[in-house]
Amino acid sequence: MKPIRFLSPMHNSMSQRRRLLGAALGAGVGATSALSLFPLAVSYAQSTPASLNSDAKLIRIGYQKSAVNLVILKQQGALEKRFPDSKISWIEFPAGPQLLEALSVGSLEFGLTGDSPPVFAQAAGKDLFYVGTEPPKPESSAIIVLKDSPIRSLSDLKGKKIALQKGSSAHFLLVQAVKKSGLKWNDIQPIYLTPADARAAFERKSLDAWVIWDPFYAAIELTVPVRVVSTGAGLTNNNSLYLASRNLVENHPTTIRALFEELTQADQLVQKNREQAVRLISSFSGLSPEVIGLFLKRRQISPVGLLDPQTIADQQAVADAFFELQLIPKKINVADIVWSGHPI
Numbered sequence: 544m545k546p547i548r549f550l551s552p553m554h555n556s557m558s559q560r561r562r563l564l565g566a567a568l569g570a571g572v573g574a575t576s577a578l579s580l581f582p583l584a585v586s587y588a589q590s591t592p593a594s595l596n597s598d599a600k601l602i603r604i605g606y607q608k609s610a611v612n613l614v615i616l617k618q619q620g621a622l623e624k625r626f627p628d629s630k631i632s633w634i635e636f637p638a639g640p641q642l643l644e645a646l647s648v649g650s651l652e653f654g655l656t657g658d659s660p661p662v663f664a665q666a667a668g669k670d671l672f673y674v675g676t677e678p679p680k681p682e683s684s685a686i687i688v689l690k691d692s693p694i695r696s697l698s699d700l701k702g703k704k705i706a707l708q709k710g711s712s713a714h715f716l717l718v719q720a721v722k723k724s725g726l727k728w729n730d731i732q733p734i735y736l737t738p739a740d741a742r743a744a745f746e747r748k749s750l751d752a753w754v755i756w757d758p759f760y761a762a763i764e765l766t767v768p769v770r771v772v773s774t775g776a777g778l779t780n781n782n783s784l785y786l787a788s789r790n791l792v793e794n795h796p797t798t799i800r801a802l803f804e805e806l807t808q809a810d811q812l813v814q815k816n817r818e819q820a821v822r823l824i825s826s827f828s829g830l831s832p833e834v835i836g837l838f839l840k841r842r843q844i845s846p847v848g849l850l851d852p853q854t855i856a857d858q859q860a861v862a863d864a865f866f867e868l869q870l871i872p873k874k875i876n877v878a879d880i881v882w883s884g885h886p887i
Contacts, residue, residue, distance in 0.1 A: 605654030657712025666871035679780035697724035703751035
């Protein structure tokens with residue numbers, strides 16, 4: 544199979560239509576409305592084999608507590624209604640690396656992670672594809688210390704034990720923080736722990752700092768005296784990315800577009816009915832409405848769509864940074880596994 548490219552190399556007129564459609568979806572226009580804007584693209588879609596226009600019969604979705612839109616869909620039973628002839632399974636993961644491992648071995652069809660897990664997965668030769676994205680949310684992750692810690696600035700991290708989930712978005716945040724402070728990666732002591740284990744160690748004072756994302760960040764911020772050394776602002780866009788299996792991309796592109804529509808509706812619920820969104824997420828996670836409210840406050844609201852050139856560039860910057868530090872074994876080209884929105 545040829546490498547996937549962001550823009551399909553069709554003849555000029557068709558290529559232009561695809562670019563317009565992809566741009567519309569990437570800008571947040573839902574699949575149905577985007578197709579109505581470009582009738583010739585509809586003709587193209589209708590000319591594809593019937594198998595590519597059928598919904599997947601099995602849709603196993605990987606999610607984390609931070610996956611707001613997916614959690615809302617799960618709690619509403621929205622996908623079960625949208626895909627009545629499909630079996631929908633929901634599988635929770637503590638972080639993105641574990642989720643993508645499951646996706647790459649065929650245990651999932653679809654999932655959401657932060658910016659770093661896909662980079663590690665691609666560098667390891669995992670078989671998966673970027674298919675969609677949410678807006679940046681740099682304020683939703685942070686480097687925190689206990690209130691009485693002597694650490695006041697990023698440069699104070701030198702020699703300190705810092706907890707993080709390896710291969711997660713927190714990993715890239717720490718990489719950027721170390722770089723901005725003028726330190727080198729070997730100037731710090733990264734301690735690789737899952738969020739649950741990291742919190743326990745952090746509260747025991749076995750660690751000097753913790754790099755973490757919402758809702759874990761909001762949960763400890765509201766229950767334990769902590770101080771924020773830095774959020775992701777100015778360091779990383781903290782993008783959230785939807786990834787899919789080869790089978791879903793190759794054989795069921797209409798399922799992915801339908802998922803985008805449902806995810807966008809969930810996103811709109813957060814904006815228009817915050818109280819209901821808080822209730823749905825709180826009932827799932829067991830976290831207090833106050834924690835969920837703070838978590839949601841730090842999110843930007845926007846439709847879910849294809850990766851745009853800026854998001855791809857952001858991901859390439861993540862990949863290049865990890866390669867420069869020899870944290871991944873080889874240099875990768877992110878665009879090679881970005882789905883353009885068309886049959887492949």
